[in-house]
Amino acid sequence: MNAIEDLARLIKKLPGMGEKSALRLSYHLLKTDSTFNRALGERISTIQEKIHPCPICGSYTEDDICEFCSSDKRDRSLLMIVEESQDTVTINQAGIYNGLFHVLGGAINPLNGIGPDKLRIRELMERVDKGDFKEIIIATNPTEEGDTTALYIKRLLEEKNIPVTRLASGLPIGGDLGYADKTTLMRSLKSRIRL
Amino acid sequence: MNAIEDLARLIKKLPGMGEKSALRLSYHLLKTDSTFNRALGERISTIQEKIHPCPICGSYTEDDICEFCSSDKRDRSLLMIVEESQDTVTINQAGIYNGLFHVLGGAINPLNGIGPDKLRIRELMERVDKGDFKEIIIATNPTEEGDTTALYIKRLLEEKNIPVTRLASGLPIGGDLGYADKTTLMRSLKSRIRL
Numbered sequence: 111m112n113a114i115e116d117l118a119r120l121i122k123k124l125p126g127m128g129e130k131s132a133l134r135l136s137y138h139l140l141k142t143d144s145t146f147n148r149a150l151g152e153r154i155s156t157i158q159e160k161i162h163p164c165p166i167c168g169s170y171t172e173d174d175i176c177e178f179c180s181s182d183k184r185d186r187s188l189l190m191i192v193e194e195s196q197d198t199v200t201i202n203q204a205g206i207y208n209g210l211f212h213v214l215g216g217a218i219n220p221l222n223g224i225g226p227d228k229l230r231i232r233e234l235m236e237r238v239d240k241g242d243f244k245e246i247i248i249a250t251n252p253t254e255e256g257d258t259t260a261l262y263i264k265r266l267l268e269e270k271n272i273p274v275t276r277l278a279s280g281l282p283i284g285g286d287l288g289y290a291d292k293t294t295l296m297r298s299l300k301s302r303i304r305l
Numbered sequence: 306m307n308a309i310e311d312l313a314r315l316i317k318k319l320p321g322m323g324e325k326s327a328l329r330l331s332y333h334l335l336k337t338d339s340t341f342n343r344a345l346g347e348r349i350s351t352i353q354e355k356i357h358p359c360p361i362c363g364s365y366t367e368d369d370i371c372e373f374c375s376s377d378k379r380d381r382s383l384l385m386i387v388e389e390s391q392d393t394v395t396i397n398q399a400g401i402y403n404g405l406f407h408v409l410g411g412a413i414n415p416l417n418g419i420g421p422d423k424l425r426i427r428e429l430m431e432r433v434d435k436g437d438f439k440e441i442i443i444a445t446n447p448t449e450e451g452d453t454t455a456l457y458i459k460r461l462l463e464e465k466n467i468p469v470t471r472l473a474s475g476l477p478i479g480g481d482l483g484y485a486d487k488t489t490l491m492r493s494l495k496s497r498i499r500l
Binding site for chain 2: 112113114116117120121123124125126130131133134135136137138139140144146147148149150151152153154155156157158160161170171172194195196199288289
């Protein structure tokens with residue numbers, strides 16, 4: 111195996127990469143500015159050393175506490191529960207929400223062996239007990255796993271006497287929150303329904 | 306800009322990457338085995354140091370002379386002219402051709418400032434003069450630039466008294482050789498036409 115095939119073999123393991131697109135990308139990297147390659151290679155090699163989950167909400171950060179949890183400009187009476195850290199970026203960039211986040215680290219998926227214990231649900235309950243939330247918004251993906259997770263969390267939260275809502279449909283069913291456009295996100299937030 | 310955004314910014318410069326897919330890939334790299342990241346990062350950083358164009362045919366190789374030019378099992382009376390080095394891999398993997406290659410390094414594209422002098426056409430003429438080719442097969446892409454390049458080379462080769470052919474259509478017009486399937490490639494080779 112030569113160096114190009116070796117590079118393509120690794121690229122092929124990335125999501126959305128087939129054999130030909132991996133090979134094509136490898137040849138592209140052969141032709142680009144070598145400074146770019148060294149910069150990209152270094153970033154990929156070291157990304158996991160630079161970034162860790164925020165101990166409070168679980169979103170990825172370079173700091174001790176993430177930008178959301180450490181901000182004094184966010185509404186601390188609102189808590190939005192999302193599956194993945196990148197969902198906080200999607201929501202935040204849309205500019206439609208100014209409360210706090212809680213990242214579960216996935217959704218309940220018994221077939222893949224992901225039960226509630228694999229998610230940051232215990233941390234969520236502790237936060238809810240300690241915090242002073244007026245509303246908890248569940249923003250799991252509109253998929254079967256996301257629905258199951260939303261219902262599971264809703265039941266756990268029932269005794270806490272805090273209104274629990276969920277992003278309205280309007281999000282395409284079976285889709286993924288990360289690909290929703292700003293308008294769809296905004297509509298789904300505005301018409302969120304009480305569970 | 307944090308480390309994730311910084312990584313996504315570089316990934317976005319790769320072909321076929323939009324803003325969201327770059328961010329998604331960055332988050333994927335945060336979750337993968339860190340050994341994989343270091344391996345991929347190292348390969349990307351160093352690929353250009355390991356690979357260089359073959360001094361004879363121009364295809365990428367790690368050796369002094371590429372596997373095609375140094376092989377004693379290939380038909381040295383056949384020469385196939387392709388635009389890019391990866392095209393030699395595509396053709397070779399299809400297992401339909403056993404002659405030599407010549408890589409132009411692109412196609413004539415006056416709008417992008419790529420004239421014949423930017424391609425390895427002078428090297429091609431020198432090879433043809435020195436070699437003993439019974440047929441020269443032009444396998445440039447079936448695009449406007451590929452057609453122009455094929456015609457240009459055909460005219461240059463006219464006085465050499467060697468049959469010049471071109472891969473038959475059957476390749477989707479406006480498409481790219483790298484994405485053709487084996488059957489399409491084989492049909493286009495079998496029904497190649499004399500220019």
